[in-house]
Amino acid sequence: MDQSLASTKNELIEKLGVLIESKEQMASVAARILAYLILNGKKGATFEQLVTDLCASKSTISTHLTHLHSAKRINYHTKLGDRKKYYVISPDSIIQSIDEMIEGWNHQKRIHIEIMAYKDACNCNRNNDGVSDFDLEFHKDYLVFIEEASTAILKLKEKLNARIKS
């Protein structure tokens, strides 16, 4: 039972690690660290634990920890009479990646609008030969989608903020 929970945990670290690695374009070990911390909960994890459980060298773990910390993705706390640091994912790590999603979509939106303007100009220029070079409908639909997705994620952000305050 505890045995099977532990192996579930390892599988999840792996799966979540791969996900984070690709979604956030992050080094493999860095992503594993985040996954580990996420699945380790409030108790946090020490440097040593990470080294042994993730089977990585001290230098690798150290480098990534400093990186993640300065990127405010993780925090640490200490315990009285204990030199070790206990790392946990920072409360706004989630907020941060949500903000990145939002900015990503805004960026896409701006580009789609620019492309539409460009295509429009081209179509006007060449309508002489009868056939226009571009369809614009897709962009309109895509903008609707971006709008809906953005709304959904903003809603999520609101919920999280509300919970943090309480």
Place this chain on the structure above:
Amino acid sequence: MDQSLASTKNELIEKLGVLIESKEQMASVAARILAYLILNGKKGATFEQLVTDLCASKSTISTHLTHLHSAKRINYHTKLGDRKKYYVISPDSIIQSIDEMIEGWNHQKRIHIEIMAYKDACNCNRNNDGVSDFDLEFHKDYLVFIEEASTAILKLKEKLNARIKS
């Protein structure tokens, strides 16, 4: 005027290229090819054009074109009495990347559900010491978000399918 349209085009190829490169995890030149084709519209572009306009070697262009073609991201047509191929983005290139988004979200959904189950099990195990290790609320909210985003993108897909048929 035509001058400024051309430079707008180059800027857009660059911006769109970078976007595609990062969103679809694609090699730089491959992404530029797609961007170029998208901004070149129905008339298509030839091998030579890509080589000179993207300032890449024939080998690079050749390799990426075969890749993109076998991945069904691009198509080509020919003109009578002309050995050149005219490449265009395939009509379902968009559908394909939409499908990838959908699958991506389904995947995330499955992982979040697994994590919730794991955290739940942990919380039950240790509630003895009073404090539970995990909050589960975030996952619930995130699942709602995934649901909404998925709905939005499915709607987009429906629209596109409807347009293709007509």
Place this chain on the structure above:
DNA sequence: CGATTGGTTCTGATTTAACCGAACTAATCG
């Protein structure tokens, strides 16, 4: 003080992807 713990920093080694050049092929033209 000397030893241990907890961690950092620096210097490669390894890996991998992306790209290019050059030699090559295959079809068409004159």
Place this chain on the structure above:
DNA sequence: CGATTAGTTCGGTTAAATCAGAACCAATCG
């Protein structure tokens, strides 16, 4: 047939990222 066009394939180079090992540092313990 020889030359040109259109494109492919192969081998090698370069650049960047990631990780590990070893030496190092700084704080604490006995």
